[in-house]
Amino acid sequence: MAAAPFAAASPARFTVDFTAGRAVTSVPGGPSIAVGVGSTGSVVRAGGSSDLTGTQTVTITFGQEVRDVTFTVAGLTRVNNSGINGLLEQVTVAPAPGVASRSGAVGAATAASPLQASAEGQEGSALVTMAGPLRSLTITLSSAQGRAVPRVTITGMSFIAEAGTAAP
Structure with missing residues (x-):
């Protein structure tokens, strides 16, 4: 008897759990995709969010090609x-993303136009989108003024990927 063929892959939305280093669907026991986080600074992972502290570059690597990546950059301070x-605080993302919405923030998250709080004493956030396809992305955090230590939170990261499973 021949081995059962793989079922056709179907796209599914995955949500990243930074602590577990995986992204999962909403289906219990469903497929998962490995998600690696490498950094040149301090990253504290807590479930669906990662706190970045200090000037640094963070590379997020996905276990397979993904598309329609979204996440929020929160806590931008000026x-x-x-x-x-x-x-x-300034945040850039590569490859160049789109920014779907902002609250108290300006910029496009690119080197020429980093995300930052729009006004003195205001905390900003932005929903970042990336069409893909991609296997990794890079987030850079820095401060363009003074010597206080920058800190932001990356939260709510999700993406679409093919979620093929073996046929019964």
Whole structure:
């Protein structure tokens, strides 16, 4: 008897669990995809979010090709504080993303136009989108002012991937 063929792959939305290093669908016991996080700085993973602290570059690698990636960058801060002790957090993403919505933030998350809080004393956030297909993305956090330590949260990362399973 021949081995059962694989069922046709079907696209599914996966949600990233940074602690587990995996992305899963909403189906209990359903397929999962490995998600790796490499960083040049401090990253604290807590389920569906990752806190980035300090100037750094984070590379997120997916176990297979994905598309329609979305995530939120939250906690963008801008504090003048007499200049040298100030903070102007900036976030860039590569490959170049789209920004679907912003709250208290400006920028396109690119090197030429980084995401940042739109006003002094205001905390900003942005929903970032990437059409793909891609196998990895890079997020860079820095401060364009002062010596305070930048810190933002990446949360709600999800994507679409082919979720093929073996036929019964």
